[in-house]
Structures are given as structure tokens and as C-alpha cells.
Amino acid sequence: MVPSPQEVKDALRERLLGHLTHLDPAYQALLQEYPSRGGKMLRGLLVVYAGLAHGATLEASLWAGTALELFQNWVLIHDDIEDGSEERRGKPTLHRLYPMPLALNAGDALHGEMWGLLIRGLNEGLFGPEVLAEFHQVVRRTAYGQHMDLLWTLSGRLDLTPEDYFRMVAHKAAYYTAVAPLRLGALLAGREPPALYEEAGLKLGVAFQIMDDVLNLEGDKAYGKERAGDLYEGKRTLILIRYLEEAPKEDRIRAEALLSLPREAKPEAEVRWLWERLLASGAVAWAKEEAKRLAQGGLGALIPYLDTLPGREAASHLQNLLTALVERRA
Template sequence: MTETLRQYAELTRTAMAEAIAGGEPADYLYDLVRDYTARKGKGLRPGLLLAAADACGAATRTALPAAAALELLHTAFLIHDDVEDHSRLRRGRPTLHELHGVALAVNAGDALANLAVRPLTSTAFPRYRSREVLAELRLAIRQTTEGQALELGWRRHAVVDLTPSDYLELVGRKTCWYTTMAPLRIGAQLGRWRPEPAALDRLGFLAGCAFQIRDDLLDLAPGGQTGKTPRSDVVEGKRTLVLIHLLSVADPAERAWVVDYLNREPDDRSPADQDQLLTLMSAAGSLAYAERFAAVLATAAQESLGTAFADVPPSPALDFLRELIDYLVSRTD
């Protein structure tokens, strides 16, 4: 699986580089745009899109402009997310706003979001496909920004009375649409065999939620995730499933302490207080709860994959897609 994912990622990065080549002013805009796109990620989103397209009978070269557009959009989101979350590292290097300031970083993110549609205007990509893919990207943008607004609003107003259902609603919008649902939907649109739509959306939702819970847990692991600031979610006070569970089971004194922690500004959450919050999460069984929750979602996702692609002929691409879904929901890095 790793080699196939690497190949998909390399093809997508090449297409992205072609889409954003040149442009002035370089020092203040296009060099910044190319910085993030050149930082090698795992390529999970284009991998899902290209594998789904291949499994449904579309040639990789046909689907590649859509994969490049989606990954360019994802990169624009990363730039803005890093500003909103005050993140200092992205893929092992300082974030764009740390290097160039918030104003130039935000502007570069805006430019990149606009450039994301450029691959869809290529003469090699059919015009009617462009309209279909653009409609999916617009839907993903709307859902993602609505989800991001929810998360930022909860943090701004110190919202603590939340349930797992609230978390799933948030993640369904903020993460699932552009991480799993849009790649699968777009890939399926490009092929001649069509998966069952409702099951495909269910697959994307379940896999995306499990992916985000896994991401939340990795952030809390010793050393954090590769290339990211360790336990950034704790510093930022993000309403993860782990935190929501802790708030629901902590005794009154401990819950009051957690609420007070969340009411502070991130700079006022000391390393000792961060350690204390992690200790409470562990003692309350919140980490184990999130692990079990993600495992249930992962099992349901694989069942949905079987239903969604029941009428799609067996192929190496479909086998890869199954392996990639497994990786998404059980990764350790």
C-alpha cells in the first residue's frame, strides 16, 4: 500500500506544481504558496480520490486534475488553520505565518484557494467534469468552513456542555467532507461504474470521523505527531471526543478545574496544567473511550465500503482503497 500511495502523492504534487508555476510578486506571494505545496504530506486525500476513480474505471490521468485541485484546496485550508490555531509547526518546519507574518500568510492562503480551480480548467480535463468537480469542491468548502466556525465558536465562548453527537456533527463538517467524503464522491463521479451513493457517503463519514479521533489521540501521545507541535489540541483547548468524555464523567471539583482551564487564554495554560489535564483524561478512561469509539467507527466504515462498492468489479485499485481506509482509521503516525 505504501508504495502505491507514494506514487499517487508524487503524481499529485507534480500536477500541483504545474498549476502554481510562475507568478509575481514571487517574494511576497508565489514563493509562499509554493512553500506549503512543496512540503511532502502523506497524500491521503488525493490517494483516496485517485484510488476511487481507478476502482470505478477512470484512468489516473483523467482523475489527476481533480486530485491536484483538492490537494491545493487542502493546502489553503492548512495555511488558514495554522493561523487560526496559532500553530508553530507544519510538516516539521515553521508554519507560514511564523516565517512571514499573519498578513502575508493569510493572503497566500487566499491565493492558493483561488489557484485550486486551475487544474480543472486544463484542456485535458473535460468541461462537464469540471462543473461536477467544482460543485463538489464548493460543497466541501462550505461544509468545512461551517465546521471550522463551530469549533472556533465553541472555543471562543467556552462551550463545555457537549456530547459525542456534537463532536460527530463538528467532525462530519470540518474533517470528513474534504478529507474523505469529497475525495470518494469525486473519484466515483469520474468512473463508469458508480458505487451506491448513500453507502459511499456513509463510508466517507465513518472513515473521516475515525480518522479525526485517531488524529486527536496521536496529538496526545508522547512526542505528538511527526512534524506537528506536540499536544497542540490541549494547548488550544479543542473540544475533542477525549475532552468531551472527561467533562461528562469528571467529579464536580475536577470538572470545575477543567472548565477553568478552558476559560483561560492558550498562553495561560502552563505545561504543568497541560500535564494535569492529560492525567485527568487518562485516569477518567477518556483515552480508552475514544479508542473504542474509533474502533467501532472503523468496523462500520469497512462494512460500508463493502456495500458501497458491491457492484464495482474487483481490482487492485479497490484492494488498495480497502487498505487505505484501514490505514486512515488505525494509523500510528
């Protein structure tokens, strides 16, 4: 019997928090802060159902899914510090609640716990070394994508194209969001992941990130992050890139002047002006169409293959999650 998504989420959360216990209660609270906020555990769910769909055991799938959720949490701590973000999952970011060095150290601790969990799973025979190798790919690709994203902001680059954005997001977000869960599902069952998983998964992961950028402008409080935070942080989103390509000269000059300022120096009125300009332009609708195109291409290629996997019920859950991923319903 394949567990329901809620049962899987509960199991992932229990394992995640249970792996972060410590004799020092204050330190434990720091480590558990982001995981205890809930979140959708989307990537963990994808790993579990991908594993079951390929014929892996539930225990191995939950183990790897928990490790990917640990990855997600330590990366978010570091990402929030690097971006100067204000909110995460509807609450202040960790470095706003605690001194920044303590938050940074907590991220390092979760990173270490991720590898510790994987080494235990390897030693207990739940999976082979190829699973650890896949996690290495997750870390290195995400780090490179983050490097590109930060470098663009720090260097003030505004001559970017949509293709630049797609390349950055493929590394920073798409690989660990969609490609790695699919590949891990196959690896957990001792199978070689098909090239299709990277080709289609990147399309789904990029579509997911585009819609995340859209929600940053349009989303309500349920979105869980600071509304228009991407503008304060100077993020070079697909929407912003498209807008700057098509904006009247005087509006582009004004927008670029705002984007050249550090977060703390950006006037709220100017941020609101740019926010309203983006929403009124065709850039948001264009970005949504790009996300739709990528999602349809990814799902269209992937679903026929998933239908051939041995775990039919789990494969059905996996397909539903991947569809919800790009529609932002997961």
C-alpha cells in the same frame, strides 16, 4: 497498469508544486511552503484510486486529486491562523514563518488556484461540472464545521456531548477526508455516487479525526503537529468532552478554568496537568473504542460494494488506504 501509491504521490506532488510556480520567487516560495513539506497526500491518493476503481482515466483522477490536495493546503493555512497553531508537518506554521497577513493571503491564493485547476480540467473535458459542484460541497461543509469548532472555543462552551462532536467533525473533517474522495471517484467516471459513500465515509472520516485527537496527546514527533496543541488551542475533542463528563468536580472546575484562558495565558504547568489527567483517565481508551466501532461499521458496509467496481486493482489499493486511514498508517 495501475501506478503504485508512491508513484501516485510523486505525480501528485509534481503537479501540485508545478501548479504553484510564479515569476516572483519569494511569492512562489510562500505558496509552495506547505505543499513542499510533503505530507501523506492521503486525500489525493484516495481520489486517484477511487477514480481508477470506478473506471475514470488516470489523468482526470490525478487532476481532481491535485485539486483536493490544494484544498487541503489552503484550509490548513487558514486553520492554523484561526487556531493559533505552532507547528504543521514538523515545522513552524506559515504564520510563524511569515507575517500573518502574508500567510493569510497565501491561503487565499491557494484557494483561487484550486478553482483555477478545476476550471481548466472542466474546459479540457477531463470531467463534468458535477465535479466542481462536489468541491463546492467540500468547501461549504468544511467551513460550517470549522465555524462550529471555533464558536465553541470562542464562546467558552463546555456543555457539549459526544453527539455534538460527531456532528461538528462530520462537517469539518470527515466529509472532505473520506466522503468526497469516494464521491469524486464515481463522478470522474460519470457515475452517480451511491448514498453508501456518504453514510460509510462519514464513519471513516470521524474515526480518522478521533484518532488524530488521540495522536495529539500520545503522538511522537512523527505526528507532525504540536504535541498537546489541542489543549493550548482549547479544542473540544471527544476525549476532552468524555473526560469532563466523568471528572471529579474539583478537577472539572480546574480544567474549565484553564480552558477559559486564551492560548498565550495558559500556564504550561496547568496544560501539563490536564494532559496527564486525560492520559490517566479512561477517556482516551473510550475514544479509541469509538473510533474502532465507527471504522468497523464504515469499512464493513463499504468494502463489499468496492469489490464490485470495474477497476479491481485500484479498488484494492483504495481499500488498503481506507483501512490505513482509520488505523493512522496511511
